[in-house]
Amino acid sequence: MPKRSYNQFCPASRALDLIGERWTLLIVRNLLRGPRRYTDLRDGLPGMASNLLAHRLSEMEAAGLVHREEIADPNARALYSLTERGEELRPVVVAVGRFGLPYLDMPTDDQPMIDEMLPEAIATMVLIEELPDSGIEIDLDLDEGFVRLIVVPQAGPGRRTPALARVQVSPDRPATNAPTRITGSVAALLWVRRGELSGAEALDSGALAVEGGRGDIAVLKRLFGFSRRSRQG
Amino acid sequence: MPKRSYNQFCPASRALDLIGERWTLLIVRNLLRGPRRYTDLRDGLPGMASNLLAHRLSEMEAAGLVHREEIADPNARALYSLTERGEELRPVVVAVGRFGLPYLDMPTDDQPMIDEMLPEAIATMVLIEELPDSGIEIDLDLDEGFVRLIVVPQAGPGRRTPALARVQVSPDRPATNAPTRITGSVAALLWVRRGELSGAEALDSGALAVEGGRGDIAVLKRLFGFSRRSRQG
DNA sequence: CCGCATCCGTTTCGATACTG
DNA sequence: CAGTATCGAAACGGATGCGG
Numbered sequence: 141m142p143k144r145s146y147n148q149f150c151p152a153s154r155a156l157d158l159i160g161e162r163w164t165l166l167i168v169r170n171l172l173r174g175p176r177r178y179t180d181l182r183d184g185l186p187g188m189a190s191n192l193l194a195h196r197l198s199e200m201e202a203a204g205l206v207h208r209e210e211i212a213d214p215n216a217r218a219l220y221s222l223t224e225r226g227e228e229l230r231p232v233v234v235a236v237g238r239f240g241l242p243y244l245d246m247p248t249d250d251q252p253m254i255d256e257m258l259p260e261a262i263a264t265m266v267l268i269e270e271l272p273d274s275g276i277e278i279d280l281d282l283d284e285g286f287v288r289l290i291v292v293p294q295a296g297p298g299r300r301t302p303a304l305a306r307v308q309v310s311p312d313r314p315a316t317n318a319p320t321r322i323t324g325s326v327a328a329l330l331w332v333r334r335g336e337l338s339g340a341e342a343l344d345s346g347a348l349a350v351e352g353g354r355g356d357i358a359v360l361k362r363l364f365g366f367s368r369r370s371r372q373g
Numbered sequence: 374m375p376k377r378s379y380n381q382f383c384p385a386s387r388a389l390d391l392i393g394e395r396w397t398l399l400i401v402r403n404l405l406r407g408p409r410r411y412t413d414l415r416d417g418l419p420g421m422a423s424n425l426l427a428h429r430l431s432e433m434e435a436a437g438l439v440h441r442e443e444i445a446d447p448n449a450r451a452l453y454s455l456t457e458r459g460e461e462l463r464p465v466v467v468a469v470g471r472f473g474l475p476y477l478d479m480p481t482d483d484q485p486m487i488d489e490m491l492p493e494a495i496a497t498m499v500l501i502e503e504l505p506d507s508g509i510e511i512d513l514d515l516d517e518g519f520v521r522l523i524v525v526p527q528a529g530p531g532r533r534t535p536a537l538a539r540v541q542v543s544p545d546r547p548a549t550n551a552p553t554r555i556t557g558s559v560a561a562l563l564w565v566r567r568g569e570l571s572g573a574e575a576l577d578s579g580a581l582a583v584e585g586g587r588g589d590i591a592v593l594k595r596l597f598g599f600s601r602r603s604r605q606g
Numbered sequence: 607c608c609g610c611a612t613c614c615g616t617t618t619c620g621a622t623a624c625t626g
Numbered sequence: 627c628a629g630t631a632t633c634g635a636a637a638c639g640g641a642t643g644c645g646g
Contacts, residue, residue, distance in 0.1 A: 144639095146420065148419070148485060148490075149484045149486045150470075150473075150487070150490045151469075151470035151471070151473040151477050152473055153399055153402075155469045155470065156398060156473070157476075158473070159469075160393075162393065162619075163619095165385065165393070166385065169386075177627080178627075178629070186380075188619095189622085190621090191619095191630065192619065194629055194630080217627065218627095231468045235464045235467075237383075237385040237388065238464065239388045239464070240383075240386070240387035240390075243384075243387045243388065244384050244387045251380055252381060254381065254382075260385070264384045264385070268535055269532055271533070299503060302501055377619090395638075420639080420640095423611090424612080424639095427611080
């Protein structure tokens with residue numbers, strides 16, 4: 141039984157032959173945060189049938205996107221991780237997320253806000269056209285959790301680092317705080333980023349608070365669209 | 374019957390609720406080249422069931438991605454086009470295409486090389502990290518067709534134009550030729566871009582030929598990876 | 607021809623239960 | 627913990643029909 145394919149000479153359709161099936165890209169999204177056990181993936185993908193997850197994982201392993209490794213551990217038998225090829229899906233996940241951001245409504249009770257995806261959500265919100273060449277580190281201390289955002293400095297003229305590769309996020313709180321910091325909630329950040337609340341309003345109302353040097357705060361405000369009101373992608 | 378949804382508070386999964394179904398992103402890909410009639414879309418999507426196309430189009434119209442317009446024309450009743458929201462899917466299609474490029478094999482007889490997708494394929498091949506700040510225009514006169522590639526100049530320091538937005542392609546041959554020109558085949562360009570053939574080899578063998586100023590040719594070579602051998606995304 | 611709608615066999619998905 | 631097994635529901639694929 142030959143796997144079904146769009147069968148066109150086109151990069152996008154070839155890609156969708158590999159990652160276009162249901163759930164596949166969400167598995168990638170979760171694996172982008174690091175290796176996971178089967179159960180971790182299942183818990184991070186509520187609503188997905190167990191057999192389907194197993195099936196997808198074997199497909200993705202066959203496609204060379206995912207690597208399965210048996211480990212010696214009392215409470216874990218195997219770890220799934222992305223291969224180098226699988227890591228190349230990060231720009232896809234980010235692009236998809238950027239598109240979806242304006243459609244994202246506030247979480248309801250039946251919409252789990254999974255801890256694992258907070259960093260991805262933050263990375264998605266950053267306005268890449270506002271990245272400063274010099275780079276910056278920002279701690280986001282939100283009600284829903286902590287995220288360290290690192291914008292890698294541009295390496296000078298010549299070959300430029302793609303914008304997406306310059307945005308890095310981590311849920312681990314380093315020993316030392318970043319010089320720039322923002323506190324509040326994901327919802328407030330999202331409202332501002334989506335232009336439904338101005339940055340000034342968010343700060344005045346206390347929904348968000350920032351600290352750090354003047355210049356860094358200015359960069360932060362640009363990165364999350366504090367100055368805009370109109371909705372933008 | 375509530376449309377099925379991943380139902381997670383996550384931008385990527387929200388996006389996939391809208392564009393994750395089979396064929397949807399390929400419809401977008403074809404509409405990115407401009408408005409199309411129903412029949413045009415069907416011809417550009419071989420293998421897709423006719424009723425499914427109709428169904429997808431109505432879904433996408435309901436989601437605000439596609440606009441349907443009745444027109445007065447002897448041999449066309451309606452035109453489908455992307456809305457502003459739909460246009461925001463271009464980065465997604467390009468990111469997906471970039472991922473799929475290394476998996477793309479040479480076209481076989483049963484894999485139609487559809488004229489419409491040639492410009493998208495070219496845009497996908499361009500190495501965005503090699504975009505010159507000054508911009509450039511290149512005519513690609515390939516066996517499979519003509520494409521004018523335009524790299525929009527960077528607007529100076531400050532807010533930067535996202536790399537993807539700076540790459541524009543058009544199948545229309547303007548009145549005047551671009552100062553830089555490349556001739557050959559899509560296959561040769563793809564081999565070089567994928568690092569399976571060096572640029573020098575392609576030029577020596579005559580598989581590709583370039584003309585233009587020294588500097589422009591150097592830019593062209595960087596854009597399509599003429600200097601590399603190893604496979605890269 | 608253009609723009610779908612109907613019908614129908616096949617595949618995939620979703621939910622839950624079950625096993626080593 | 628890490629999957630299989632099962633089964634009904636939904637989606638898909640292909641062909642064909644049909645009014646404007």
